[in-house]
Amino acid sequence: MSAYAGRTRSQIRWEARLWVAQRASAMVLALCVLVHLATIVFAVRGGLSAGEILSRTRGNGAWLAFYVLFIAAVAIHAPIGLRTIFAEWLGWRGRSLDIAAALFAVLIAAAGLRTVLGLYA
Amino acid sequence: MQRYEVPAAPSQTILDLVTYIQRALDPTLSYRFACRVGMCGSCAMTVNGRPRWTCRTHVAKVAGEGEVTIEPLKNMPVVKDLTVDMREFFDKWARARGAFVPSEDAARDFAVVPPSSPERVEADAAIECIGCGVCYAACDVVAWNPDYLGPAALNRAWTLVNDLRDDGQPERLLAVAGDAGCHACHSHESCRTYCPKSLNPTASIAGLKRATARAALRGEL
Numbered sequence: 001m002s003a004y005a006g007r008t009r010s011q012i013r014w015e016a017r018l019w020v021a022q023r024a025s026a027m028v029l030a031l032c033v034l035v036h037l038a039t040i041v042f043a044v045r046g047g048l049s050a051g052e053i054l055s056r057t058r059g060n061g062a063w064l065a066f067y068v069l070f071i072a073a074v075a076i077h078a079p080i081g082l083r084t085i086f087a088e089w090l091g092w093r094g095r096s097l098d099i100a101a102a103l104f105a106v107l108i109a110a111a112g113l114r115t116v117l118g119l120y121a
Numbered sequence: 122m123q124r125y126e127v128p129a130a131p132s133q134t135i136l137d138l139v140t141y142i143q144r145a146l147d148p149t150l151s152y153r154f155a156c157r158v159g160m161c162g163s164c165a166m167t168v169n170g171r172p173r174w175t176c177r178t179h180v181a182k183v184a185g186e187g188e189v190t191i192e193p194l195k196n197m198p199v200v201k202d203l204t205v206d207m208r209e210f211f212d213k214w215a216r217a218r219g220a221f222v223p224s225e226d227a228a229r230d231f232a233v234v235p236p237s238s239p240e241r242v243e244a245d246a247a248i249e250c251i252g253c254g255v256c257y258a259a260c261d262v263v264a265w266n267p268d269y270l271g272p273a274a275l276n277r278a279w280t281l282v283n284d285l286r287d288d289g290q291p292e293r294l295l296a297v298a299g300d301a302g303c304h305a306c307h308s309h310e311s312c313r314t315y316c317p318k319s320l321n322p323t324a325s326i327a328g329l330k331r332a333t334a335r336a337a338l339r340g341e342l
Contacts, residue, residue, distance in 0.1 A: 005216060005268045005301035009342075015299035016337035019330070087300070088265035 018080050025077035032070040057119040064120045071112030079105040122190075123147070135175035135183070135191060136164050139203065152203035159317070162253030166203050167192040172258040174317045194258035210254050210271065217274035218296045221281060222289030232286040244283040247276050247325045249318050256312035256322055268301040272312035272322035275303055279325035282332055294329075294336050303329035 004012055043056070057063050083101040086092040125142050136154055143150040154164035159177040166175050169183055169190050183189055197205035234241050256272040257263055263271050278297045281287050297303050303326045312322040336342040 004296055004299070005270070007299055007301060009295060012295055012299035012302075013337060013342050015304055016333050016342055019304040020334045020337060023334075084300075084305075088262070 018083075021076050022080040025073040025080075028069065028073040029077055032066070032073060035066065036070065054119065058121070060120070064116065067116045068113070071109060071116065074112065075105045075109040078108060129180070129187075133180045135166070135168050135173070135178045135180060135189065138180060138189070139166075139175060139191060150203070151201040160251070162251040162317075165194055165253045165255050165258070165317075167194055167258065172255040172315050174253060174255070177317060194254055196258050196260065196263045197254065205254075207254055210257050210273070211252070213270045213274040214252070214277055216296060217270045217278040217302070218289055218293035219274055219277040219281070220289075221284070222287050222293075224286065224288045234285060240283040240285060243325075243328060244280040247280045247320060247322070250276055250320055250322075251318065253317065255315050255317055259311040259315040261309055261311065262305050262307060266300070266305055269305045270297065270302055272306075272326065275306075275329055276312075276320065276322040276325040279328050282329065291336075291341065294333050295342060297329050298333040298337070298342060303333060306330070 007015075043053075079101040082104060083097055086097055086100075125146050127138050127141050127146075130137065136157060139150070139152050140154075143152070152164070152166070154176065155161040157164070157176045159174055162174065164175045165172060167173075168175065168178055170192075172194055173183075175191070180189060191203065193199045193203045193205045197207060197210060200206050236242075236245075250273055252273060254273065256276075260269075260272055262269050275297055278293055281293060282290065287293075299305075306323070306326045308323050308327070310321075310323045313320070313324075316322065333342060
């Protein structure tokens with residue numbers, strides 16, 4: 001066992017940066033979730049149709065920018081958290097877990113962007 | 122689980138119970154203690170599911186219905202009965218660079234450490250730990266992640282991070298960072314809840330998170 005509980009310096013640096021990324025994305029998410037929920041409550045007042053939604057989202061650059069940021073924050077935040085949960089509760093650690101977490105990040109980003117672009121374009 | 126009947130006595134502590142059992146009922150019972158007055162930190166056990174110093178726990182306060190369950194501390198291998206193996210617990214102090222690293226510069230002047238300086242205030246808040254292992258036994262992350270250094274070792278490292286006389290800083294930050302170190306802490310605060318000295322290792326670990334994150338972002342880790 002090395003001096004750092006069997007971990008290399010670059011592994012420790014990576015873990016510390018993942019932690020920073022998760023904290024930073026959490027701050028972004030806190031804001032995004034509030035705006036998202038407030039927008040929902042505001043938008044559905046007096047009923048809401050698919051046509052009304054699309055009329056607001058199509059070609060709306062600010063809306064697009066907000067949700068791309070939102071999705072990016074989720075795609076960073078959730079896989080890091082799941083990685084920790086899998087490691088602690090299932091004992092799944094190492095490279096295979098990192099790859100699975102990265103694939104999950106890609107999945108979230110792809111699904112989210114596909115939805116947002118579908119509503120924008 | 123063994124059951125014993127022990128006569129009640131005034132101001133009786135859990136340690137008194139265990140001592141009575143060993144002297145009068147079962148001489149094979151193994152447990153660890155030294156000072157009996159809350160100074161040495163060696164008599165910690167799990168009492169009714171919670172880690173406590175048995176010498177400072179009155180039976181009257183914890184024995185509902187006249188019964189009390191006494192088990193060894195969690196998160197440490199049991200040697201026998203109520204005695205646990207604390208080697209890993211203390212090895213982690215060393216792994217967290219919990220030893221003071223003196224300056225090699227022998228000609229350096231005495232360090233002036235004003236008691237009111239922010240660093241000294243942080244260190245003072247964490248310095249009174251006597252290594253009883255209660256926080257380590259209470260910590261969920263230790264249970265889930267066997268490599269995790271634990272609250273006591275990280276709390277100790279935090280006192281040294283704030284010690285301006287110490288010359289071991291870059292190595293220490295590296296030793297306490299990552300998924301075996303401070304970044305594994307979920308801030309459940311069980312350490313703070315059960316610390317018999319009312320210390321707050323969660324706050325110390327949060328300090329390490331800030332210090333290591335800064336170092337990581339600067340590329341100094």
